[in-house]
Amino acid sequence: MSGQRIYAGAVRAFSVAFVAIGLLVLVVTLAGGGGPASLGFFLGLAFVVIGAGRLWAGARMSGGRE
Secondary structure (H helix, E strand, O other), rough: OOOHHHHHHHHHHHHHHHHHHHHHHHHHHHHHHOOOHHHHHHHHHHEEEEEHHHHHHHHHHHHOOO
């Protein structure tokens, strides 16, 4: 396995982890009574957006070469 493939796989794994953590924070915040204006909601949303954005950017940069 080349170093580039290992790096791409690690970036993808961390991006998926960010999305999962963000979704978990959103669920816990909403289940705990927090609304859409709460800090937990914004943090969860930020994690989801950052993780999804990194996945999208990685897919565009690789051009489907993997």
